[in-house]
Amino acid sequence: MLLSAFWSFGLKDCDSSADIGAARFSIRFTRRLVLAAAVGLVAAQPRLVRSAVAPDDRFMDDRFMALSRLLIPHNLDAEIGRRIAAELKTDRAPFRDHIDALLKLAHDRRAAVVEDFFPFASDQSKAAALRIISAWYLGVVDDAPDAKIVAYELALMFKPTSDVMTIPTYSISRPNGWGATSPPLSSMPTF
């Protein structure tokens, strides 16, 4: 997968080669991916890569997305959802069980939004739900130094302040185009 391959291109991984990457880099990456990375689009373009998905996985991905849409009242990117689901599936049985339990609870309570059913979930289901929500917001399933990033630009953590705050390395302004205007807290962006 692109992200994992790219992540592994860490300078820590370099051996004693005096030239830190050019040779290996050209072998491991296609021209298209190198160009995409060169303009900083790898994390920003989740649809760049689609991995082959088995039918059962696709079924689970669909259920994961259905649950995610109930847990998070925002537009969600399907490719990022697939990445999160792939990370969560490493603990396969509990992951499936939690999805089933939370979807059933939402269905039983005729929930339209997370507030309709989350308070009534078991502690285990709540923990699973919070883990899913956290992954969508932080762009990482487990926030640890070596974690694989599933989203940066589209991580939801940047959205509630996107009317004011820059996503670091991106720009929402123009040369000297920013100022001291301070919008109120109540003006929550739509996302």
Next chain:
Amino acid sequence: MSQAESADIVVVGTGVVGCLIAEQLLDAGHSVLMLEAGPRVERWQIVEKYRNLAPITTTNLDAAYPPTRWAPFLDSTSPLTAVDYLQLEGPNARAYRQDYVRYAGGSTWHWAGICWRLTPEDMRLKSLYGVGRDWAFDYATLEPYYTRVEQALGVCGPSDPELQWPPIRSKPYPMGRLPFGPGEQKFTDAAARLGLKNLPAAQARNSGVAYDGRPPCCGNNSCIPVCPIGAKYDAASSLPRIEAKGGKILVNAVVYRVEAGAANQVQAVHYFDPDKQSHRVTGKLFVIACNGIETPKLLLMSADTRNPRGVANSSDQVGRNMMDQPKLVAELTLAEPAWTGVGPVQGSSIMQTSQGDFRREHAGALFRFNNMARSRLGAIQALNKGLVGKALDAEIRRLSACTAELTIEHELLPDPNNRLTLSDKKDALGIPKPNIYYDVGAYVRKSAESYSTPLVKQLAREMGATDVKVTTEFTNSDHIMGGMIMGANPADSVVDVDCRAHDHPNLFLPGGGAMTTAGCGNSTLTMAALALKAADAMVAQLTHA
């Protein structure tokens, strides 16, 4: 061992100091060879690395620059890695965890770009206040070099003398000031109500216009750890130009010995490649500019029978007087939004608080608003509360907007007891790791207790803080100074007024290590000014030769 290379001028280090000198010597028609311990990478690689960091690691500002095996530096990935390279001891060991990068381009990759000058008073501490040392020359001598550096790096700043620091200038800044975001404006307004002036910082960041082939700043708010568009000066952007002028840059070349010969002239430096094959490089003049820690380390490692305490160290001052600006941080919770993350990560400071007759008794300090976007911190904290739905979004927005950080940076006096020595521990190439004893001293502690901490609390209250927590443990500001201290007397200093080693007529040691006093402001502009002064001396020396 192989005889690898030779040049008129051999420059060890490819940061701002090395690059400015290399370019000036090339312009004067001399051959230049630069040696860099670390690798050379492209900007997009660092940007990509940074974007693929877990949010929890974003407080580790070096995480996008993993050290190579052969050119280690402080790695803050974990508490264990953080203590692996720099061996620190003393009452304030934690405060000397200096972040620097051993990559081509040096630490300018992740500097904030702030370009404060010293004041005339900062250079006369001994005669005015009876503390520290006096510089061997005055502000008027340094001023033309400040001006040249501002032109060379592309420093923006205010045209109004009332907003300049200090307002003693021979030429205007090449570009006007950058605007404030809401947070810095709120801080400025609060300071004004207390009778203090928060000044727009002089910054090596293109303001509104392109400069020197680099684009204008667009407020990407990642100056630390990397400007993704190259609007901020970094030495990496100088390297292609140096090569175009005929300079040669060898990377992954870890210099481990300075070789002195007849009449104590330096005649070569020796470096290891990553496979520990040794190479010898000869030249006419040698510049060691690999920062205030690595340079004194290299000099001490180079001891020989003629220089038993290390090269350039007849005074026993190499590695002593290690300085920084010990930092404290105030965390604020505010009733109303301050908003961070609009514009560069730093853009202003209160400087007048660094000056005054109180310097007889305690250190001065600067105060600044930290403008790094707090959205990630807000999200992490809100998620930890177990919130969902609209409550989660609202709390992320509140925590991001209504929390802020004020930073205090204190002036530290040169103290020979704050000393770098060679550790018994070795790195992967068998090179000793630096060992540093560090005590911020009573001068700084008294300032923190009676002056800076009370004042930052006042500033916080004036900003509308409902809660203020001020750290009590000093931390590093990454402004490494003092280890090759400048002075007129060879008995108590390492370099002369041109950063030439007193002991070696063809060895130059410019940069922060040569600074006699530290001031409260970021050290880069002074380091760079000393580099140009040294470069003038080198050109003259070669001409006369």
